[in-house]
Structure formats: structure tokens, C-alpha cells
Amino acid sequence: MSETTPQTAMAGTTEPTLDTDELLRLESLCVHFPIYKGLLRRHAGDVRAVDDVHLSVKKGEVLGLVGESGCGKTTTGRSIVRILKPTSGKILYQEEHGKVVDLAQLNDRQLFKYRADIRMVFQDPFSSLNPRLTVGDIIGEVLEIQGWRKSDINDRVRYLLEKVGLRPEYVGRFPHAFSGGERQRIGIARSLATNPRLVVADESVSALDVSIQAQTINLLQDLQEEFGLTYLFVAHDLSVVEHISDRVAVMYVGKIVEVADKDSLFGSPKHPYTEALLHSVPKPDPKRRRLGTVPKLKGEVADPANPPRGCYFHPRCPYAQDKCRVERPALRALPGGRQVACHFAEELDLEGIPAVE
Amino acid sequence: MLLRKKIQYGRPGSAILDADAAGMRPENLVEVRNLQTHFFTDRGIVKAVDGVSFAVPKGKTIGIVGESGSGKSITARSLMSLIDPPGRIVSGEILLERQDGQIVDIARLDPFGSEIRAIRGADIALIFQEPMAALSPVHTIGNQIIEMIQIHEDLDDKAARDKAIDMLRRVDMPKAEQRIDAYTFELSGGMRQRAMIAMALACRPRLVIADEPTTALDVTTQATILDLLRELQSRDEMSVMFITHDLGVVAEIADEVAVMYLGRVVERGPVDDIFEQPMHPYTRALIRSIPKLGVRGRHRLEAISGMVPHPSNRPQGCPFHDRCPEFMPGVCDRIVPPLEKIGERRDVSCLLHSDVEALKAASEQETTSDE
Numbered sequence: 123m124s125e126t127t128p129q130t131a132m133a134g135t136t137e138p139t140l141d142t143d144e145l146l147r148l149e150s151l152c153v154h155f156p157i158y159k160g161l162l163r164r165h166a167g168d169v170r171a172v173d174d175v176h177l178s179v180k181k182g183e184v185l186g187l188v189g190e191s192g193c194g195k196t197t198t199g200r201s202i203v204r205i206l207k208p209t210s211g212k213i214l215y216q217e218e219h220g221k222v223v224d225l226a227q228l229n230d231r232q233l234f235k236y237r238a239d240i241r242m243v244f245q246d247p248f249s250s251l252n253p254r255l256t257v258g259d260i261i262g263e264v265l266e267i268q269g270w271r272k273s274d275i276n277d278r279v280r281y282l283l284e285k286v287g288l289r290p291e292y293v294g295r296f297p298h299a300f301s302g303g304e305r306q307r308i309g310i311a312r313s314l315a316t317n318p319r320l321v322v323a324d325e326s327v328s329a330l331d332v333s334i335q336a337q338t339i340n341l342l343q344d345l346q347e348e349f350g351l352t353y354l355f356v357a358h359d360l361s362v363v364e365h366i367s368d369r370v371a372v373m374y375v376g377k378i379v380e381v382a383d384k385d386s387l388f389g390s391p392k393h394p395y396t397e398a399l400l401h402s403v404p405k406p407d408p409k410r411r412r413l414g415t416v417p418k419l420k421g422e423v424a425d426p427a428n429p430p431r432g433c434y435f436h437p438r439c440p441y442a443q444d445k446c447r448v449e450r451p452a453l454r455a456l457p458g459g460r461q462v463a464c465h466f467a468e469e470l471d472l473e474g475i476p477a478v479e
Numbered sequence: 480m481l482l483r484k485k486i487q488y489g490r491p492g493s494a495i496l497d498a499d500a501a502g503m504r505p506e507n508l509v510e511v512r513n514l515q516t517h518f519f520t521d522r523g524i525v526k527a528v529d530g531v532s533f534a535v536p537k538g539k540t541i542g543i544v545g546e547s548g549s550g551k552s553i554t555a556r557s558l559m560s561l562i563d564p565p566g567r568i569v570s571g572e573i574l575l576e577r578q579d580g581q582i583v584d585i586a587r588l589d590p591f592g593s594e595i596r597a598i599r600g601a602d603i604a605l606i607f608q609e610p611m612a613a614l615s616p617v618h619t620i621g622n623q624i625i626e627m628i629q630i631h632e633d634l635d636d637k638a639a640r641d642k643a644i645d646m647l648r649r650v651d652m653p654k655a656e657q658r659i660d661a662y663t664f665e666l667s668g669g670m671r672q673r674a675m676i677a678m679a680l681a682c683r684p685r686l687v688i689a690d691e692p693t694t695a696l697d698v699t700t701q702a703t704i705l706d707l708l709r710e711l712q713s714r715d716e717m718s719v720m721f722i723t724h725d726l727g728v729v730a731e732i733a734d735e736v737a738v739m740y741l742g743r744v745v746e747r748g749p750v751d752d753i754f755e756q757p758m759h760p761y762t763r764a765l766i767r768s769i770p771k772l773g774v775r776g777r778h779r780l781e782a783i784s785g786m787v788p789h790p791s792n793r794p795q796g797c798p799f800h801d802r803c804p805e806f807m808p809g810v811c812d813r814i815v816p817p818l819e820k821i822g823e824r825r826d827v828s829c830l831l832h833s834d835v836e837a838l839k840a841a842s843e844q845e846t847t848s849d850e
Binding site for chain 1: 669697700702703725728750766769771772773777780782783784786787
């Protein structure tokens with residue numbers, strides 16, 4: 123590990139650097155799953171679930187990560203918390219006092235201290251809680267592993283339960299005694315136990331009913347303000363993402379295709395895929411259904427084991443030209459701090475979702 | 480067989496009704512009146528559907544909206560008489576106008592009888608949420624569609640196969656002639672859903688019940704499936720009963736909406752009215768609680784407090800009263816609100832819109848006469 127602080131590290135050296143307002147940066151992150159075929163388990167190719175992803179997460183923001191199923195958003199989240207080991211690339215994380223480490227290179231023992239800093243909230247409130255442990259044990263387990271004293275753990279668990287809107291008396295109950303929404307609160311309490319700096323929320327409100335979903339979103343926002351948390355909010359529901367995020371990244375077949383602050387991305391998308399996604403969302407307003415002018419997407423998501431040549435989106439893109447079929451666009455910077463991976467981002471006049479009161 | 484003789488299946492009385500006696504409005508294909516479907520479990524009676532009334536107009540789409548536990552799926556299955564024991568349709572009427580103009584009360588039919596089997600698939604078809612659970616993994620989709628066609632129509636193998644290919648083309652299945660011999664695992668989620676829709680529509684049913692057909696799909700696939708359903712509906716003039724928890728989907732596809740809560744319809748009306756002038760506090764709260772695309776800036780959602788109670792633990796009086804922002808003590812927790820007609824094709828079940836004094840008097844009279 124380098125002792126150099128990011129401020130003094132020079133460009134061109136191998137020491138990783140991050141801007142002072144950055145908490146995490148993914149550099150060329152790849153997660154490939156090998157496919158084996160035949161009797162001899164011959165290596166027949168790779169599913170490129172995450173393929174050359176560059177993304178930076180700023181301190182204190184909510185970064186939404188959206189895309190269709192199979193686009194690699196969950197895999198990205200899971201490699202940040204290092205449930206998965208990336209195939210290649212860097213996961214640069216800036217510690218509280220400015221030291222930068224590459225989480226992708228660390229082994230389990232070295233990762234131990236960072237496991238407390240980066241935590242995860244899972245999608246399914248039923249399968250993500252051990253049915254044989256009490257709520258107190260579920261939330262306190264990580265504290266015990268991190269070496270807390272028994273009495274402190276007890277106080278902390280009660281404090282956390284109160285914070286997520288559950289009664290501290292419930293500490294001895296088992297998960298089956300709670301509803302889906304309450305279980306998700308337990309999952310959130312568990313993720314906050316170690317005072318994390320980054321929480322990866324993977325579809326954390328998708329499985330909940332409408333009325334419970336609103337409560338849970340409010341809770342996540344309140345906790346973020348109170349504890350100064352940073353969220354990577356992985357979700358497929360664009361209205362939820364627009365509501366909770368400061369910035370949004372859109373993924374398609376393992377690659378980031380567009381990153382921008384929420385208002386620009388939803389108001390004036392620069393990538394045709396973003397436009398198509400936005401206009402696929404059903405609007406809870408019968409008057410607006412007659413206004414749909416953007417054509418619906420045809421075809422299926424490309425196979426990440428066998429992606430098309432050129433731009434991965436070109437077979438479905440209504441604006442595709444010859445260049446798109448041969449040359450793969452790189453993620454490049456546009457004015458206003460946005461990034462897009464499209465050859466024709468400047469020329470295209472794409473339709474966003476107008477702001478409503 | 481012995482067991483089957485002991486149990487009275489279906490309810491007594493003739494299932495085939497005279498059109499005048501039934502009193503069905505000619506613009507409706509189905510009228511559900513005060514339907515009650517209960518489950519008799521070891522822990523007590525679960526009133527999953529407890530007095531549901533609505534109508535499915537001909538050639539239109541009715542959206543049934545509700546959270547989990549609201550009884551919307553059980554209502555749909557009741558229409559097909561597909562309630563598994565220990566559940567049973569306890570009372571109420573499900574009137575269906577058949578192709579030949581005959582009116583049948585499905586609630587009175589034997590759920591194992593030949594009459595209901597002739598209705599299932601031919602008059603009413605069901606599209607499920609999860610195609611993998613509804614389609615067989617060991618038969619090709621073609622064989623499943625052909626089987627369905629041959630049950631209801633007298634066609635030879637060649638003609639049935641041609642018809643199946645035609646159905647797959649109609650649901651925009653790419654390469655229908657080849658895909659007819661595909662197994663479900665060879666198809667993507669959207670294509671499986673298309674195959675199931677093709678199967679459901681094979682016999683040109685007059686009513687299609689779609690139970691959360693797009694919930695498991697991506698937004699882009701959902702949009703194409705919704706377009707397809709809308710297109711097929713307008714071409715064939717069939718009625719669709721679309722069950723969903725997603726208000727956005729309802730606004731997109733429905734002509735009329737029925738909002739359900741704890742086994743009851745709390746509000747019903749044309750889609751524009753429901754979204755613009757919701758009358759029931761639950762509908763209002765539901766619409767306010769969802770994040771809407773296009774609302775920028777940081778704000779809090781107006782969440783509904785509490786959660787849906789378990790159907791076996793239903794609150795007294797109005798089922799929504801303990802979460803209602805307009806709760807009237809001494810009224811809402813005592814009187815069960817009736818479904819009141821407040822306009823053309825518009826009903827609401829809330830004591831804010833009822834004559835409370837009259838209901839009070841009626842309920843007091845009832846209790847005294849009981850004694």
C-alpha cells in the first residue's frame with residue numbers, strides 16, 4: 123500500500139489518486155463470467171457482465187444506477203462491496219483521511235476494515251435475513267465480527283432499530299414475525315450498524331408495496347441526511363431513481379452509456395437508450411399517455427456473451443448510422459459534467475421528460 | 480370420487496339465467512355482484528374477497544388496482560372458478576354473457592363441471608404474471624397452443640398448427656414458423672409472455688384476465704407488451720381485466736379503474752376521473768405516495784402510514800380507517816361503508832360520501848332486530 127496522499131501523488135505515477143470530493147471511482151472495471159462447454163469443460167467464452175466501466179461516486183451524493191435486467195448494474199454493485207472479485211480494473215476508494223486504496227486488489231484480510239465502510243442493502247427482504255437469528259443477532263453480527271463489546275452492541279442495536287422506525291423491544295424477535303416493509307427496515311438497520319460511508323442499495327424498494335415503498339424511500343432519505351451517507355442506488359424503476367438520486371448513470375449490456383445530474387439526464391437525455399428508457403415508463407396520468415411521440419424500443423437486450431459489433435445498442439437504436447455498426451463509441455465528457463457513449467450525442471435532438479409541478 | 484360426492488360443489492340454484500331476470504346492463508360483458516371468496520383455514524376464516532362489485536364493459540379495459548393482500552388476484556381467479564381448497568366462493572354473483580347471448584352465473588357452476596371448462600379458455604382466458612409457471616417446460620409452445628385450440632375447436636392437427644402459427648404472428652413473435660417448435664427455456668422473458676398471450680387469445684375469448692402480466696418484465700419490454708395488448712383488444716373488441724399494483728400501468732391501459740383494499744372495491748370509475756378526482760382517501764393517498772417522473776428537486780413522498788392489515792385481522796367498520804387521514808372517530812370504526820353510486824359508472828365506498836345518519840339508524844335497527 124502506498125503512503126502517498128492523493129494530493130501529492132503525481133500524474134503518471136502508479137499511485138492511485140482521487141479528487142477530494144470523490145469517495146469511490148471505478149476505472150476500467152470488468153467482471154467476466156467464463157462459460158465452459160462440453161465434456162472437457164473447454165473455455166468457450168465469457169459473459170461480460172461488467173465491461174470496462176468508469177464511474178465515480180462523490181461524497182454525500184445519491185448516485186442512481188439504472189438499466190434493464192442483465193445490464194450489469196447489480197454485478198457492479200456487488201463488486202464494489204467485493205462480494206465478487208472483479209476480473210480486472212480498479213475500485214479506488216478514498217478513506218476518511220484521504221488515503222486511496224484499490225479494493226479490487228485486496229485479499230479478504232486486507233478488506234476486513236473496509237467491509238465496515240461499504241455496506242449493502244439487498245432487494246429481497248425475505249431471503250436476505252437469516253430466519254434462525256433474532257433481529258438483534260442479525261443487526262449485531264457485523265459489530266461482533268468487527269470486535270465490539272457485547273454491551274455496546276446491545277445499545278447500538280436498540281438505537282438502530284429506533285432510527286429505522288421499529289420498536290427496540292423487537293430485538294429478540296425472529297424475522298418471520300415482521301412484514302416485508304419491516305424486514306427491509308431491519309436490512310437497512312444492519313447496513314448502518316458500522317457507521318458506513320457508502321451504502322450500496324440494490325433494488326432495495328422494488329419488492330415492496332406502493333405504500334410501503336414510499337415509507338422506505340423517505341426513511342432512506344432521512345437516514346442519508348442524518349448520517350451524511352453516500353448511496354449507490356441500483357434500481358430499474360426510473361421514477362424512484364429520479365426521486366432519490368442527485369446523479370444518474372445508465373447502463374446497457376455491461377457498459378455505462380450515460381452519466382449526468384438528475385435534471386439534465388431526465389430533462390434532456392443525450393443517449394438514445396436513455397431516451398427510450400424514459401419513454402417506456404408508464405406515467406400515472408391518463409392524459410399523458412396520448413402524448414407519446416417517441417417510438418417504443420424494438421428487439422431484445424443484446425447477449426453479453428456475444429455482443430454485436432460497434433455500438434452495443436445499434437440494433438435497437440432508431441438513429442443508428444453506418445458508423446455505429448462498426449465503431450464502438452467510448453464514454454466521453456460533454457459540457458456540464460455529463461458523460462455519454464454515443465457518436466452523435468451532439469447532433470441528436472432527443473426528447474426528455476418535461477418537468478411537472 | 481366418494482369424497483367428491485359428499486361435498487357440495489358449486490352453489491344451489493340454476494346457473495343459467497334469463498337475460499331479463501339477471502338484470503344485466505347490455506353494455507357489460509361481466510357483472511360481479513357482492514362476490515365473497517373466503518378461505519377456511521385452521522386458523523380461521525380469511526375473507527380474501529369480501530363483497531366485491533364491479534362490471535367489465537364490452538370491448539373495454541378495466542384496471543383492478545390494489546396492494547398485495549387486497550384480493551385482486553383471488554377476484555380474478557374467482558371469475559374463472561379457479562379457487563383452490565380451502566377457499567370457496569361463498570356468495571355473490573358473477574354474471575357472464577356468453578357468445579350465444581346466454582347469461583351464466585359462474586359463481587353457481589360446479590368448479591369441476593363441464594360447463595365451466597367450456598367457458599375457461601373459450602369465453603374467458605387468463606394471462607399470468609410468470610410465464611414460466613404457466614407454460615410447461617417439457618412441451619414446445621406450439622404443442623401447448625395446439626392442445627388449447629383442439630380442446631375448444633374441432634380442427635385437425637395441420638389446421639390447428641396453422642392457427643397456432645397465425646396466433647404467434649399476431650402477437651409479433653419473430654420467426655413464428657420456427658419458434659412454434661421452441662421450448663420455453665429457449666425464449667426470452669418478453670417472448671414467453673408473448674407465447675402465453677398467443678395461447679390465451681387462441682380461441683378468441685371475449686374476456687382476457689391479465690394478472691400482473693408485465694410486472695416481471697423490464698420497462699422497455701413492458702411497454703411493447705402493453706402496446707400489443709391494446710392493439711389486439713381494439714382489433715378483436717375483447718374485454719380486458721387488467722390486474723396490477725402499478726398506477727402508471729393502469730393510467731396507460733385502462734378505460735375504467737376499480738381500486739381494491741382488503742378484499743373490497745373502495746372506488747370505481749372512468750380512468751380520467753379516478754386520477755383527476757379521486758374520491759376515496761385511499762385512492763388519493765395511493766396516487767400521492769408514488770414518485771412521479773418529471774417532479775424534480777428534493778422532496779419527501781407523502782407515504783400512507785401503517786401497513787395493510789392481514790385479511791384475517793380486518794379492522795371493524797371501514798377496513799381503511801386505521802390508516803385514513805380523514806378518519807371520523809365513532810363513525811368509520813363502527814359502520815362498514817356501502818359502495819355508493821355517485822355518478823355514471825362511478826362508485827365509492829367511503830362514509831364521507833354516504834348518509835351516515837341513515838346508515839347508523841339502519842345498523843341500530845339491525846342490532847335490535849337481531850336481539
